[in-house]
Structure formats: C-alpha cells, structure tokens
Amino acid sequence: LDNMSMFTGAAPAQDGVLRLIVDRDTGGVQIINNTSNPVNLRGYSIESAAGAFNEAAATYLADGSSDWQVLDNPVSSELSEGYTNGSYAMPAQVANPTLGKIDLGSSWRKFYTEDSDVSFEYLVAGSNEPVIGMIQFVGNGGAGFNSLDLNFDGAVDILDYEAFLAGYNQSLVGKTGAEAHNLGDLDGDLRHSVADFQEFKRQFDQQRGPGAFAAALAAAAAVPEPSTCLACLTMGCLVCSSRRRRSQVLSALVILCATSVANVQAALPLLVEDFEGLSLGQSPEEQPTAFGVWTNAGPAGWTIDRSGVPGAESGDPANDGVIDWAGWAVANKDWWVAVAGDQDRSQFARGAGAVLIADPDEWDDAAHPDGKFNTYITTPSITIPAGIPAGKIKIAFDSSWRPEGFDDGDKTNNQTATVDVRYDTGNFQNVLTYDSNTAGPNYHPDATNEAIDRDLAYNGTATTMQVRFGLTQAANDWWWALDNVRIFVPSEPAVLRINTATGQASIVGGDVISETINGYDISSETGNLAPSGTLGMSSRQPDTVDGPDADAIAGNDLGENWQLAASNSNLFSEFFLDGSSSFTDARTESLGRVFNPTTPEGSRDVQFSYSTIFGDVVQGVVEYYTAAGVGADFNGDGMVGGDDFLIWQRGFGGPGSQPSGDADGNGNVNSADYAAWASKFGQAASNAAAVQVPEPTGAALATLAASAAGWLSRRRRRTAATVAAATLVFASAADQTSAQIIPPPTVDRDYRLGDNDPGAANGVDVAITRDNAGAAGQNQLIDMTATTKSGNKPKYVTVSDRPDGVTGLGIALNPSATDRQFLRTGADEALNFPERSPSSTEGTLPGGTIDYSFITDRGFQLWVKPTTVSESHIVMDSNNHGVLLDANGTFGMRYSGFDYAGQTTAVANQWYHLMVVRAFGDAGSGSVLYVNGIAEAAATGIYNGEDAPNDEANPVNHDNSPLVVGSTTSESPLQVGLQRYFHGVVDDLSMFVMGLNNTDDFGEFSFANDNDYAAAFAPSTPGDVNGDDLVTMADVQLFADNWLFENRINWFQAGEERSLLVGDLSTRTRGDFDYNGRVDLADWGILNSANPAMAAAAMAMIQAIPEPSAVGLAFLASLVACRRRVRETKQ
Known part of the structure; x- marks a missing residue:
C-alpha cells in the first residue's frame, strides 16, 4: 500500500x-x-x-x-x-x-x-x-514505451530495427544504462554484442508472432525504392538463425534473465527434445473444454514416475488433486499460463509451444491425500559413441523455476528440482539441485526464464546413459517447467587467429566436431581494431541459403547470406540471419585486415565471441601470431584485385616486403610476384596466400583455455540474483536526530553473566547465571547452567578494562587448554524462533505467557575477550543464530545452519563487542554480524523454527536445541557441548525480539540506539562527520566527498552473489547520519537541521565533484533491484 x-x-x-x-x-x-x-x-x-x-x-x-x-x-x-x-x-x-x-x-x-x-x-x-x-x-x-520501441513511435516494427542498427555502431563509453539501451544494448551489459541482436529478434518474434522478424525483413527488402530503413538494413544484424524454432523474451523485466545465454557449444548431439512431436489432447480436469493442450505422456522412450504424488494413482477423481498436474505433464505453454492465472509463468519466454511442466501449485487446488508432491521423468537410454573422452558430455535446457517452501502443513515443504544422470546400469548421481531453502547451499531464487547448462560427469568408459529430472518435496508451492533439452558432446571453442605483423584475422574451428556459427563479434575496449579494405565473410558470401522470402533463389535477400554489422576501432561484427557456417579445425575463413598491427603487445585486448544456431553465445579463443606477409593480397583487404596490381606496379624493380608487392617473400618485387598476382586475381586472400600459422604449444593452449574459462564465468547470467543475485536494503531506523520515536526491541533475555547472580564474586565458581528480563513465575526467566565435561567449573571474574568503561563481573570460560566448560539452558529453551520459544504462548514447551505469534525477528549482543584464539563457538542460539571464531581466528556468524565469515581476526586478551541481528521478517531479508559496530557479514532469507518437541522416534533427532554459550549446540542431547570450546571472558549477553502482531508491538531495530557499541562510541553531535563534536568545513568536505556513497556487504550464498545495504559506524564517518547505509537527502536534512550554513556549503562542494562515467555501472547494479516482487494469493 x-x-x-x-x-x-x-x-x-x-x-x-x-x-x-x-x-x-x-x-x-x-x-x-x-x-x-x-x-x-x-x-x-x-x-x-x-x-x-x-x-x-x-x-x-x-x-x-x-x-x-x-x-x-x-x-x-x-x-x-x-x-x-x-x-x-x-x-x-x-x-x-x-x-x-x-x-x-x-x-x-x-x-x-x-x-x-x-x-x-x-x-x-x-x-x-x-x-x-x-x-x-x-x-x-x-502507456509506457515498449522495451523494443527504440524509435519511440508507439509501435514495434522494422523501423525499430533501423534504430537498433543505427545505434549498434555507436560507442557506449560513458553512456548511462538508459542511453545504452536506447542505442541497442538490449542485454544491459553496457556493450554491443551478438547477444543484443539475439534479443532483438527474440523480442520481436515474441511480441509479433513466430517468424515475424524474418517476414519484416523480407517485406523491407521487397520495397522497390529502398527507404532509409532498407539502406540501414543492408548493413545487417547479428542474430540467431531463423532455424531456431521459436523466439524468446516476453517483457523488459525478463531481459536480464533471458539474454545472458548459456555458455555452451552446440556440437555433436546425443539427444535433442523440444516436446513438439507429442500429440496434445483434452484437459481432463483443469479445463475439460480445452482440446489439443495437454498430455500426461512423455516423448517416445521417456518414462514418468508419479508414484510420489499423493492420490495420483488412486483412481479416485475426488481425491487426486488436479489430475492434469499430478506429476510431470506436457502442455501448451500459453494454455498453461492462462488456466494457471499466469503468476509469472508467462515470463518463460525461452519456452514456446509444448513444454514440460511440474506444477504442484495447480495440482494442490483440488483435494488429495496428505503428503509431498514428488515426481520424476527419465529419458530413454542414450547410446554414447565410442571415443568420447571423460568429461565431454553436457546437458543444456531452458528452464522456468519459481521456488517456495516451509509454509504449508508441518512447514517442512521445500520445493526441490534435481537433474540426475546414470551411466550404464549404475546409480543415478546428481548434477544439479535447486531448492527453496533461502539460507541453504542449493537455494535458487526466482528464475522464470533461464538457460541452463551442466557437465554430466562422464567417466569416459560407459556406453549408455540416462538423465532424470525431478520435482520433489513440494506442497502448495510453485513450479518447474522445461523446454529445449539437449544432451551433447561440446566442441572446443573456435579460434580467432590474428597476424600481428599484417593485421590479418581469420576464424578457424577449434575441434574435429563441427561448430555451427551464425554471428560473431571481435571487440577491443581500447581500440585495437583497424578494419580496412575488403572485410569479412560478407564480402565473399559463403554458405548462402534461400530464406523465407517469396522466391527460391539463395543469397539474394537480406538474411540469406553473411552481413556486415559493425566495423570500427572497438567492434567488428557480422551475422547470418537465415543460415550459418559450420567450422571444424579443417576450415579457416579469412576476415581481412581487422587488427591494427601497430598495437603494442602489452596493449592487446581483443575479445572474440560468436553465436550458434541454438542461440548460445560462446567465448572463442584469440590467438596472436607473427608472420611476414606473403601472397598477392598486398593491401590486406582479403581479396587479390586491381588495387594489389597497382601496389606491385609501384614497387616493381626494387627491394620490398609483401605490402610493397613482394608476393613470394624473397625481398624483391619482380616479375615472379606479378605472376603470383595474376594466378590469384579475383580470389580471396585465404586461397591466394598459404600463410603458415605456427601451432601453439600445449602450455599456450592451456593458458588460452584458462583465459576463456575465466571470461565464460564472468559472462554467466545475472539473476535477480545475480547480479543474481538479489540486491537488498538493510534499512536501520533513523538516527536520534529524527523526530520520529521508534519503539525499541523487546529484551527477552538479559544475562548479566555475574552482576545479578546470587553469591557471585571474583573467582567464585558459576552454578547458574540468571536471566534478568521478564516476570517470575511466567516462564519468562530462562536461566543458564554452568556445565563442564572436563576440568573445573566456569568462574566469575572482575571486568574492569572493557572499552565502554562498564565494570562488574563477567564469566571466564576454559582458561586451560584442557577445560571443557560452557553455559546452557534446558532443552527447547533457545530463543531461536521467538514464536516457538519457551516464553511464547505458541511455544514448543507449555507454560509460555507472551504472545509471540508471528514474531520471527530477533537478535543478540555481548562483549567477549578471547584469551586464546582458536576455532570456537561463542553463542549458539540453536544452529540458526550464532557467533563464532572460525579456523582462521576470524569472527563469523551462523545463520540458518550455515557460517558466514566476517573480517576481523581476533587478538588474544582484547575486548570485542559482537551483535547478530535479524531485523526484518520476510524472505528477502536476513541476518547481519556487527563487530565493534562495523557490519562484517550478512546472510539473507528465512530460517526455520524447530517443530513439535520429541516428534522423532530416535532420541538423537529430538528437536530440543538449548542455548549454549562457549561450545556447540545440537538437537541431539548427546552432541551438546562436545567441541569448539571458547577460551575467554563473556559479559552482558542481551537477546531481543522485534515485530508487530495482533496483540503487541515488540519494537524495531535502530542501530544507533540498540547496538551497545554504537551507543557508546558513535558521534553524539548531529552533523558531525569526523567525530570531533563540531560541525565544520572538515565535516562538509567529508560529506560532499561521500555524497550518494553506499555501503554494501557482498557475499556468495547458495552459489549466487548477494548484496545487502547496511549502515554502521564506518558509514557514519562518511555522513550516513541515519545509518541506512547510504549518504543521501535524509542525511543532508540532518546536516541542514544541525547547521544550515554547512549544509549549503556541502551542496556547493557536491556540485564541484569531477564528472565520472559511472552511471552505467550503477544501472547494472540496480537493474535486478528495480523489479518489485509481488506474491500472489494461492487459489
């Protein structure tokens, strides 16, 4: 709202x-x-x-x-x-x-x-x-503009292709993301590439129907008097072949998910399945009036296992769910989108026609027995040709995945997608797992239009194989849909060979396996290119085809041959719209003089990428070599012609090199060179001159392959995740200068660790340390017991050297290397998931008196002084929330069962303030670790509460984790306090909850007020940046220098890069007065309130900042975050 x-x-x-x-x-x-x-x-x-x-x-x-x-x-x-x-x-x-x-x-x-x-x-x-x-x-x-309406005339037509081509040959240096898109950068990577051409065609055909782009080109070519559009079209574009049976990309929001196509090579196919060969019939239950839309049978030889779908094989139509979706099914994509109410299914633009679908969301819309949705589909046995080496079989497919879990029934549902492979008669082994556990290693966020490729771990000896796709552990969750499945033997990437002496370039296949190419880019960010003369395959037109035009003549229409798209110092590009050229290591095609031979060796940065008929973009290998020019193509334009004769004529009778007319390389320009020219006149340079290219050594090839692999990893798609990852904002509440009064979090546990314990004194053994937050007799005071497995009991010690000046008592744990001491609550008495904590009326233990229903946000903080730095657990509030020292002695955070390293390496006998807080309650947020007021680690997503106590038969699996200080915790009572003992002093452990439910407001987190370290040491004067308690020009300079600065914690979680915007004491020193992680208008308002004159001076300084070209980079970082995710109500 x-x-x-x-x-x-x-x-x-x-x-x-x-x-x-x-x-x-x-x-x-x-x-x-x-x-x-x-x-x-x-x-x-x-x-x-x-x-x-x-x-x-x-x-x-x-x-x-x-x-x-x-x-x-x-x-x-x-x-x-x-x-x-x-x-x-x-x-x-x-x-x-x-x-x-x-x-x-x-x-x-x-x-x-x-x-x-x-x-x-x-x-x-x-x-x-x-x-x-x-x-x-x-x-x-x-209406807003269509993403493909590049001339902004309100229509998507061939005139937009004219605008696309006009922008394609322009530099994007210094352009913003919006400017770059309007110049044809449709994949949002701030560069022109083959992927942009693919996107144009995909979107054009998606919006105007299959084959619309080819038809529009043919219509433009048929105009008797070429218009400006046609003149521009003859420059061509680099897009995927029209042989590809369908186009992709539904909307602008899908572009990022669709355009970074899989880095695979279309080569020797072992299985290709697009599900178009199946006969679709009547919908049995979803929409019985619909015909030709659905089948529960897979392609020939494929087998579907529905035995794990409750009720699917019962024969009871009143208790089998919506039977159309009781397991894997093949359906018309557009019909599926319509009857399921879309809910982002339409974003699967890579799929069209018949697609393979597992949809537990739709299945659950009718009655069925209790249980999880589990279904598999397995390919027929695939024969592996002899001689295929180990590790040389891959799978690629188009995917639409939307996860959900832990929200139905007993809240153990976890929609999971798997791809498994079996060789010969062996067991299936997993090659891909996506699940819905946002904090787990296999979590895969919404990816509704994705190209996937995986290695299938071939052992080099098997002769047959099968692949199995599974969708399991689901309840009323979402879906997984697939299309265009390919299992194949990839070829080695094609090679761009550049003669640094002449600037001549050529493409040669990289393998005995054919690579079918329909477009390529040669690019240089620093301007290494110098195209001149007759250039590219467009000049010779090999492999012409007859396209979709009205005639039957090959090569006479746009798209029926190679076309030049760009030729400048940064980019040389060609495409073949309706056809392609196949390359093996036996085929070489000369491109003419593309490279600037005067480029110093250390400045060479040429990149080579190409597209295949399957829509894949592959990073090729660039190979430089030096060979003196020979042959009769004296001007290096790729052809032996009349210009070359004039060069020979001018050089005749004297000494010279190949550019002066020496065809045979003997250092003289004479009649023998004329004879060479005459014999090759009219031929391409690749035929006219047999240039001997040295074969690279094994080491050189390995280096090239490693370079290519690195580029490939950088080119992989970015998801919402990506820069897939998901870009989130950790918005702490405003600083104390704000007029708004924010209720503080509610302290649930207050362990003074000595100060209020009966009989506590320096050197006395600890028996029980009291919880001081809550009312007696209400199950609100959860004390901890001192426990030892070896050595003496923990002891109280005097605390007099804490940095914040607080004195009193703390507790010393494990002063000896052989001690095994820790503090713990009883079973089931961790705070963990507040709604189910012992003080909650909804808790797993009886007697709770606080209504914590729907409360999931919580945190804790304490002071620690390690006496020995070793791998240890400091606080473990179940295994969902904790703080620790890792094997490197670095402070880290545990969240939802996984550990995330911070940045501070502990020093023995030094005090540290630690806080772990989860300040928001939706699936898009998570937990942050602060060390001495600095945010050092983060993890996003939900965590799971423990379920009903002692519901498992085996006692070691009982759900009864205690809160443990100084060692490990576990759901098994036999595993509590067994290892990773903390050696040092702990003091003042406070645990708190936040959130709002129907009965109470438990407060919100404000870093400035609620982080004890910040409250003690943060600058107290509003507008003071440098901490001297004054607002001066020194603060103004710092504020202006950091205007719109953002503090992002970046990390990898579940295999994807994630980012969180976090405010802390370090951002406060840049002018982030409200601790939201960003220096912005709100902070200027605080400065203005504190000192209007200094705020005015800050404005003047901000305007004087030199102009960088960084807006485009900011655009890349924000694209995924622009999309607002809306969760639909299930029907």
Missing part, C-alpha cells in the same frame, strides 16, 4: 503528498503540490537508477533563487535541490497554479522502465525523515 487516506463523505480530490509528473512525449519533469495545503519544503531528490535523467537539460529553482542549491552527484542520475534558509512554502496548486509546481524542464530521457526506475522523496520543515512522493507518468496515450 502507498499514500492511503481515510475520510468521511466524498473522496477528496487532493493528494496526500507531493506528486512527480513525467511527460513521456516531451520529457518534461514537474513536482506538483496537489494537496490541500502549502508544503514547507526543505529539499527534494529525484533519482533514476538507469540514468534516465539529463541533468544538463534541467531547470532548477536555484536558477532564480540563491536560497536553493542544486545537489548533483555526477555519479548518479538525479534532479535534487536543497533549501538553505529554513523552508520554502510551496502553495497548493489549486491556490496558486504557478508556484504550486516546480518545473524541472525537459530532463527525462525516453526509456521503457518508469515507476520502478524513478524514485522521488522530499524533506519538510520539522522533520529529517524523507517523505516518499507520488510518481505519475503521462503522455504516449497513457
């Missing part, structure tokens, strides 16, 4: 907040006060993550008033101003149409993404908390 108002009588016509209006037709940007009252404005900030704002074209209030100053960090795309003299009374527009709006001019660049790209907030008098404004786009008939 947003901008909700409550009223009596007729609905008010006014807004509740300021409105930002962007005109799609003119690019005009205005802020409108459509409220009923004046707004006392202190500043505003409008940002575009994609770089859609053109600040140079904007008009500002500062243009006419010295009280306003522009806030413009050139690294970002923003329209921002601040008022330095109190506040600006902006009247309601109904009262003053002129002053009731702020006109920022025509400063918006046309772009297909709107609300999800643009943000708008402002400051008002009396508060430093930004107000989120409304955003409205108008114009273009009330």
Whole structure:
C-alpha cells in the first residue's frame, strides 16, 4: 500500500503528498503540490537508477533563487535541490497554479522502465525523515514505451530495427544504462554484442508472432525504392538463425534473465527434445473444454514416475488433486499460463509451444491425500559413441523455476528440482539441485526464464546413459517447467587467429566436431581494431541459403547470406540471419585486415565471441601470431584485385616486403610476384596466400583455455540474483536526530553473566547465571547452567578494562587448554524462533505467557575477550543464530545452519563487542554480524523454527536445541557441548525480539540506539562527520566527498552473489547520519537541521565533484533491484 487516506463523505480530490509528473512525449519533469495545503519544503531528490535523467537539460529553482542549491552527484542520475534558509512554502496548486509546481524542464530521457526506475522523496520543515512522493507518468496515450520501441513511435516494427542498427555502431563509453539501451544494448551489459541482436529478434518474434522478424525483413527488402530503413538494413544484424524454432523474451523485466545465454557449444548431439512431436489432447480436469493442450505422456522412450504424488494413482477423481498436474505433464505453454492465472509463468519466454511442466501449485487446488508432491521423468537410454573422452558430455535446457517452501502443513515443504544422470546400469548421481531453502547451499531464487547448462560427469568408459529430472518435496508451492533439452558432446571453442605483423584475422574451428556459427563479434575496449579494405565473410558470401522470402533463389535477400554489422576501432561484427557456417579445425575463413598491427603487445585486448544456431553465445579463443606477409593480397583487404596490381606496379624493380608487392617473400618485387598476382586475381586472400600459422604449444593452449574459462564465468547470467543475485536494503531506523520515536526491541533475555547472580564474586565458581528480563513465575526467566565435561567449573571474574568503561563481573570460560566448560539452558529453551520459544504462548514447551505469534525477528549482543584464539563457538542460539571464531581466528556468524565469515581476526586478551541481528521478517531479508559496530557479514532469507518437541522416534533427532554459550549446540542431547570450546571472558549477553502482531508491538531495530557499541562510541553531535563534536568545513568536505556513497556487504550464498545495504559506524564517518547505509537527502536534512550554513556549503562542494562515467555501472547494479516482487494469493 502507498499514500492511503481515510475520510468521511466524498473522496477528496487532493493528494496526500507531493506528486512527480513525467511527460513521456516531451520529457518534461514537474513536482506538483496537489494537496490541500502549502508544503514547507526543505529539499527534494529525484533519482533514476538507469540514468534516465539529463541533468544538463534541467531547470532548477536555484536558477532564480540563491536560497536553493542544486545537489548533483555526477555519479548518479538525479534532479535534487536543497533549501538553505529554513523552508520554502510551496502553495497548493489549486491556490496558486504557478508556484504550486516546480518545473524541472525537459530532463527525462525516453526509456521503457518508469515507476520502478524513478524514485522521488522530499524533506519538510520539522522533520529529517524523507517523505516518499507520488510518481505519475503521462503522455504516449497513457502507456509506457515498449522495451523494443527504440524509435519511440508507439509501435514495434522494422523501423525499430533501423534504430537498433543505427545505434549498434555507436560507442557506449560513458553512456548511462538508459542511453545504452536506447542505442541497442538490449542485454544491459553496457556493450554491443551478438547477444543484443539475439534479443532483438527474440523480442520481436515474441511480441509479433513466430517468424515475424524474418517476414519484416523480407517485406523491407521487397520495397522497390529502398527507404532509409532498407539502406540501414543492408548493413545487417547479428542474430540467431531463423532455424531456431521459436523466439524468446516476453517483457523488459525478463531481459536480464533471458539474454545472458548459456555458455555452451552446440556440437555433436546425443539427444535433442523440444516436446513438439507429442500429440496434445483434452484437459481432463483443469479445463475439460480445452482440446489439443495437454498430455500426461512423455516423448517416445521417456518414462514418468508419479508414484510420489499423493492420490495420483488412486483412481479416485475426488481425491487426486488436479489430475492434469499430478506429476510431470506436457502442455501448451500459453494454455498453461492462462488456466494457471499466469503468476509469472508467462515470463518463460525461452519456452514456446509444448513444454514440460511440474506444477504442484495447480495440482494442490483440488483435494488429495496428505503428503509431498514428488515426481520424476527419465529419458530413454542414450547410446554414447565410442571415443568420447571423460568429461565431454553436457546437458543444456531452458528452464522456468519459481521456488517456495516451509509454509504449508508441518512447514517442512521445500520445493526441490534435481537433474540426475546414470551411466550404464549404475546409480543415478546428481548434477544439479535447486531448492527453496533461502539460507541453504542449493537455494535458487526466482528464475522464470533461464538457460541452463551442466557437465554430466562422464567417466569416459560407459556406453549408455540416462538423465532424470525431478520435482520433489513440494506442497502448495510453485513450479518447474522445461523446454529445449539437449544432451551433447561440446566442441572446443573456435579460434580467432590474428597476424600481428599484417593485421590479418581469420576464424578457424577449434575441434574435429563441427561448430555451427551464425554471428560473431571481435571487440577491443581500447581500440585495437583497424578494419580496412575488403572485410569479412560478407564480402565473399559463403554458405548462402534461400530464406523465407517469396522466391527460391539463395543469397539474394537480406538474411540469406553473411552481413556486415559493425566495423570500427572497438567492434567488428557480422551475422547470418537465415543460415550459418559450420567450422571444424579443417576450415579457416579469412576476415581481412581487422587488427591494427601497430598495437603494442602489452596493449592487446581483443575479445572474440560468436553465436550458434541454438542461440548460445560462446567465448572463442584469440590467438596472436607473427608472420611476414606473403601472397598477392598486398593491401590486406582479403581479396587479390586491381588495387594489389597497382601496389606491385609501384614497387616493381626494387627491394620490398609483401605490402610493397613482394608476393613470394624473397625481398624483391619482380616479375615472379606479378605472376603470383595474376594466378590469384579475383580470389580471396585465404586461397591466394598459404600463410603458415605456427601451432601453439600445449602450455599456450592451456593458458588460452584458462583465459576463456575465466571470461565464460564472468559472462554467466545475472539473476535477480545475480547480479543474481538479489540486491537488498538493510534499512536501520533513523538516527536520534529524527523526530520520529521508534519503539525499541523487546529484551527477552538479559544475562548479566555475574552482576545479578546470587553469591557471585571474583573467582567464585558459576552454578547458574540468571536471566534478568521478564516476570517470575511466567516462564519468562530462562536461566543458564554452568556445565563442564572436563576440568573445573566456569568462574566469575572482575571486568574492569572493557572499552565502554562498564565494570562488574563477567564469566571466564576454559582458561586451560584442557577445560571443557560452557553455559546452557534446558532443552527447547533457545530463543531461536521467538514464536516457538519457551516464553511464547505458541511455544514448543507449555507454560509460555507472551504472545509471540508471528514474531520471527530477533537478535543478540555481548562483549567477549578471547584469551586464546582458536576455532570456537561463542553463542549458539540453536544452529540458526550464532557467533563464532572460525579456523582462521576470524569472527563469523551462523545463520540458518550455515557460517558466514566476517573480517576481523581476533587478538588474544582484547575486548570485542559482537551483535547478530535479524531485523526484518520476510524472505528477502536476513541476518547481519556487527563487530565493534562495523557490519562484517550478512546472510539473507528465512530460517526455520524447530517443530513439535520429541516428534522423532530416535532420541538423537529430538528437536530440543538449548542455548549454549562457549561450545556447540545440537538437537541431539548427546552432541551438546562436545567441541569448539571458547577460551575467554563473556559479559552482558542481551537477546531481543522485534515485530508487530495482533496483540503487541515488540519494537524495531535502530542501530544507533540498540547496538551497545554504537551507543557508546558513535558521534553524539548531529552533523558531525569526523567525530570531533563540531560541525565544520572538515565535516562538509567529508560529506560532499561521500555524497550518494553506499555501503554494501557482498557475499556468495547458495552459489549466487548477494548484496545487502547496511549502515554502521564506518558509514557514519562518511555522513550516513541515519545509518541506512547510504549518504543521501535524509542525511543532508540532518546536516541542514544541525547547521544550515554547512549544509549549503556541502551542496556547493557536491556540485564541484569531477564528472565520472559511472552511471552505467550503477544501472547494472540496480537493474535486478528495480523489479518489485509481488506474491500472489494461492487459489
């Protein structure tokens, strides 16, 4: 929800907040006060993550008033101003149409993404908390632009291809993401490449129907008088072959998921299945009136196992779920999308026609016995040709996956996808697992349109194989759908050979296995290329085909032969739309003089990539060699022609090299060279001159392969995840200068560890250490018992040297190397999942008196002084939440059963403050480790509470983990406190909960107030950046230098890179006064409240920052985060 108002009588016509209006037709940007009252404005900030704002074209209030100053960090795309003299009374527009709006001019660049790209907030008098404004786009008939409408005329047609080609040959250096997209960078990687051509065709055919792009090209070519469009089209484009049976990409939001195609090589196929050969019939239950849409049979030889789907084989139609989806099925994709209510199924643009589907979400919409959804489908036995070496069989397929788990029934559902392979008669072995456990190693987030490839671990000796796809452990979850399954023997990548002496380049196949290429890019970021003369395969037109035009003549139409797409110092590119050329290591095709031979060896950066008929983009190998030019192609244009004769004629009779007319390499230009020219006249240079290319050594090949592999890993798709990963914001509440009062978290456990324990004194053995938070007799006081497995009991020790000055008692654990001491609660008495903790009325133990229902957010903090640094567990609140020292002596965090290393390596006999907090409760958040007020590790996603106590038959599996301080915990009582003992002093362990339910507000986390280290050591003066308790120009300089700085913790979780925006004491020293991890308008508001003059000076400095070309990089980082995930209600 947003901008909700409550009223009596007729609905008010006014807004509740300021409105930002962007005109799609003119690019005009205005802020409108459509409220009923004046707004006392202190500043505003409008940002575009994609770089859609053109600040140079904007008009500002500062243009006419010295009280306003522009806030413009050139690294970002923003329209921002601040008022330095109190506040600006902006009247309601109904009262003053002129002053009731702020006109920022025509400063918006046309772009297909709107609300999800643009943000708008402002400051008002009396508060430093930004107000989120409304955003409205108008114009273009009330509709946003299509991502493929590159000329912005409201239609997707061949004219957009003209615009695409016009932009393709332009440099993207210094462009923002929006500018780059409008110039044809459709895959969002800020470079022109073969993938962009593939995306254009995919989207064109997706939106206008299969074959629409080829038909549009043919229609353009048939126009008698070539238009500007046709003239441009003759330059060509590099896209995947029309032989590929379908196009992909549904919408702009899917582009990132679809365009970074799998890095595989289409080579020797062992199995190819697109499910189009199946006869689809009537839907039995989902929609019985639909015919030709569904079958429960797989392709010939494939077997489907539905025995693990409850009720699927019962024969009882009233208790078998929706039978269409009781296990794997093949269905028409568009019908499936429609009857299932879409819910992002339509984003599977890589699949079309008949697709393979496992959909427990739809199956669960009708009655069935209890139990999880488990189904498998297995390929027929596949014969492996003799001679295939080990490790040389792969699988590739298109996938649509949406996970969900731990939310139905006993909350153990965990929708899991698997791919297994079996060789000969052996057992199946797993090669891919995706599951829904967000904190686990196999978690795979939403990937509704993905190309997947995996190695199948071939042992080199088996003669047959089978592959099995499984969808298991599901309840009312989501789906997994597949299409275009290929099992194949990949070829080694093709090679681009560059003669550094002449600049001549050629493509040669990399294997005896044929590689079928329909487009390639040769690129250099630093401008190594110098194309000249007759160039490329487009000049010779090998392998022409007859395309989809009306005639039967090969090679006479666009797309029926190779076409030149780009030829400049950064990019040389060709494509073959309707056909392709097959390369083995026996075929070489000369491309002419592409490379600049004067390029120093240390500056060479040429990259070579190509596309195949399967839509794959492969990174090829670049091989440099040096050979003096021989042959009669004296000008290096790839052909022996009349220009070469003129060169020979000018050099005749004298000494010379090949560029001077010496065809035979003897150092003289004479009649023998003329004879060589005459015999080769009209031929391609590859035939006219037999250049001997030295074979690279094994070591060189290994180096090249490693280089290619590194590039491939960098080219893998980015998901929502990716930069798949998921980019999230850990938004701590505002700093103490904010006017808003935030209720603090509720302390559930307060272990003073000596200060309030009866009989506690320095040197006394610990028996029980008390919990001081809660009411007696209400099951709210959960004490810990001192336990030892070897040596003496833990002892109280005097604490007098803590950095925060607090004194009293702490507890010393394991002072001797042989001690085995720890503190623990009883079984089932960990705080862990607050809703099920012992104090909760919903707890696993009886007697709880606090309504913690729906409360999952929690945290803890304590002080520690290790006396010996070794691998140890410091606090383990079950295995879902903990803090530890790893094998390297580095502090780390345990979250949901997995460990995440921080950055600080502990030093013996030094105090540290540790905090682990999970401050949000949805699946997109997680836990953060702070060491001395600095965020050092993070993990996102949900964690699981323990289920009903003692529900397993085997006692070692009972769900009864205690809270343990100083050693390990476990659900098995036999495993508690067995290893990883902490050697040192622990003090003041506080455990707290947060959240809101139907009966109580348990508070929110504020780093400034709730982290004890920050509360003790953070600067106390608002606006003071450097910590000297003054607000001076030194603070202004720091603030300006860090304007729009972001502090992101990056890590890998479940195999994908993730990112979290976190505020801490380090960001406070950059000007992040509200600790949200970013220096922005809210922080300027705090500075302005503290010292308006210094805030004005900060504005002036921010505008003076030199202009970098970094907006495009920011766009890449934000693209995945732009998408707002909406969770649908199950039907």
